[in-house]
Amino acid sequence: MSIDDLSKLRIDRTKYRTQSNTRKKRFLLLIILTVSAGLGILYGTGILQPGVKVEITKVTTIYPSQTFTLLNASGYVVAQRKSAVSSKITSWLDSLLVEEGSVVKKGEIIATLENKDVTAALEKAKANREVARFEIEQAEAELTEAVLAFNRIKELLEDEVASPSEYDASEARHKSAIAAVATKKAALRASKSALNEAEANLEYTYLRASFDAVVLTKNADVGDIVTPVGAATNARASVVTIADMDSLQVEVDVSESNIEQVKTGQPCEIQLDAFPDKRFRGKVHMIVPTADRSKASVLVKVAFLDKDSSILPEMSAKVAFLKREVTEKEQIPIKAVPVSAIVKYKGHDSVYVLVDNRVKEKRIVTGRRLDNMVEIISGLETGSRVVLSPPDKIENGKKVKIIDE
Secondary structure, three states: OOHHHHHHOOOOOHHHHHHHHHHHHHHHHHHHHHHHHHHHHHHHHOOOOOOEEEEEEEOEEEOHHHHHEEEEEEEEEEEOOEEEEOOOOOEEEEEEOOOOOOEEOOOOEEEEEOOHHHHHHHHHHHHHHHHHHHHHHHHHHHHHHHHHHHHHHHHHHHOOOOOHHHHHHHHHHHHHHHHHHHHHHHHHHHHHHHHHHHHHHHHOOEEEOOOOEEEEEEOOOOOOEEOOOOOOOOEEOOOEEEEOHHHEEEEEEEEOOOHHHOOOOOEEEEEEOOEEEEEEEEEEEEEEEEEEOOOOEEEEEEEEOOOOOOOOOOOEEEEEEEOOOOOOHHHOOEEEEEHHHOEEEOOEEEEEEEEOOEEEEEEOEEEEEEOOEEEEEEOOOOOOEEEEOOOOOOOOOOEEEEOOO
16 A cells, blocks of 8 residues: 555544534533523522611510619618627527528527526525515514614603613614614615616526517527627627518619609619519618719618518619609510511511511511500510511511621
């Protein structure tokens, strides 16, 4: 075979290259069309659409009084009648009859001090009083005898039978008997005073409650030395601390710039940090007539109108000073949202609830309007997030973006 014939046997690759390029272009076009269709679908469903910027608020539980509160202040529950029960004498604690939380009545014995020496002194005083009584009886008997003898001598002297010296001796004996009776009576009074002193000293060993109260703290144990001043080492100045729970009040500091809004007798609402879901009615009991210049505030005492055994001294408290009294209906908490969160949708009150970055229109039933809040009777639960001041372009199912999130 010649060389020319062999050159004719070479494969022509140009035709195959053209067919391959055509297939690649078709495949690329198909991918572009598929992606474009997908993007169109995603945009149509709102996934790729930019979210509408909105502000969000929550459905909260409020007390109606919050809408007519003038100002708020913080403070503590303080017992206005409180006592550290201590002793007037120095002795060791023999028995302690109460513990923290014990309820005591006025005059009830709380503790006793060792009193053997005082008891012995009391018995001695009683015996001395009996001795004084018997001595009076003896002196009165001697006085009776002296009176009879004096009267006889006086008659005999008138009959000139007795001598003047005998009369003088009888008269002196009579006067001495009178003085002896007076002396013994004075001694009896002294013995009675000594007995009263001994009884008082014995009473000092019984530590009693000075008013109806509850024991707050125990400051000493049996065997401790109790003294009036507690200056000795390991000595205790008081045994227990008691408080009258009916005298509990909230003491708050009100700024000088706001004190003009507070008046004696003004209605208040008290919230204790220990019971955040409860409110207690109160009123201003006293505005202390002096200011604290270090804090530029005035102390205000607020009394509880409703007694509750769960209220304890030194609890943290917040006081709302109100424009008016709280009605019975207003003492019940309600669900509420700001007025601006409510819109009219097909003739009904509705809100836009946030669900997974989208809003869902929800029909609600509203109640009272309280300042800038509206009561929610049904349709929403506490804690639900709703759109505040919904913009015009928002609609049901619309994607949103929360401002400041």
